[in-house]
Amino acid sequence: MRSRFNRRQDMATRFTKAKRKNLIYAQPGPHECVVILDGLKPDFNIGKIIRSADAFGIREVHLTGVDFFDPEPAKGSMRWVVVRQHQDFAGCYRALEDQGFTFLCLEPGGEQLLGSGELPLKTAFVVGHEEFGLSFQVDDYPAFQRLTIPQWGKVQSLNVSVAASLAMYEYVRQHGRAEQARTGQLAEQLLNQG
Numbered sequence: 001m002r003s004r005f006n007r008r009q010d011m012a013t014r015f016t017k018a019k020r021k022n023l024i025y026a027q028p029g030p031h032e033c034v035v036i037l038d039g040l041k042p043d044f045n046i047g048k049i050i051r052s053a054d055a056f057g058i059r060e061v062h063l064t065g066v067d068f069f070d071p072e073p074a075k076g077s078m079r080w081v082v083v084r085q086h087q088d089f090a091g092c093y094r095a096l097e098d099q100g101f102t103f104l105c106l107e108p109g110g111e112q113l114l115g116s117g118e119l120p121l122k123t124a125f126v127v128g129h130e131e132f133g134l135s136f137q138v139d140d141y142p143a144f145q146r147l148t149i150p151q152w153g154k155v156q157s158l159n160v161s162v163a164a165s166l167a168m169y170e171y172v173r174q175h176g177r178a179e180q181a182r183t184g185q186l187a188e189q190l191l192n193q194g
Helices: 004-025 044-056 089-097 160-175 178-193
Strands: 031-038 058-064 082-086 102-106 123-128 145-148
Touching: 004 082, 031 044, 031 089, 031 160, 044 058, 044 160, 058 089, 082 089, 089 102, 102 160, 123 160
Parallel strands: 031 058, 031 123, 058 082, 102 123, 102 145
Antiparallel strands: none
């Protein structure tokens, strides 16, 4: 049985290779939405969220407090989705605030239900560690809005990758440009063939 150290070292090596490809090939997605993953464990959830970000055409994924993660669950999407790393949340917040993003924190018991109102065009969804939550105090950022995903079960808990995917889907449902992007790509292909 392999030691935990070797698994982490293998994960870090895979991440380094995937990050190099990311820097070369990744382009911002067509939607003005980003996802911030604050302090998530370096296991499968980050890769799954990146795969969902690719599927929904999300502009970028930002990591705060994450040195590396296992890129395998991304199933190659890390090559296409812009992934930015930040030492802490404050640096990420400043960079995105300067670009005009509205920050929506996904947490149980949030003030507003996801899907009950219109999401801002420039949305930054923030999700934290499943066990420990966010690495910062939300009250330190007064412009934050708190969202919760409606649930009817007894546990009232979703996997972080599922919650992030639901939020991205709702954004694309409201502001989606998938058909426009597909039509534009098709028109561009036809022009290049002619």
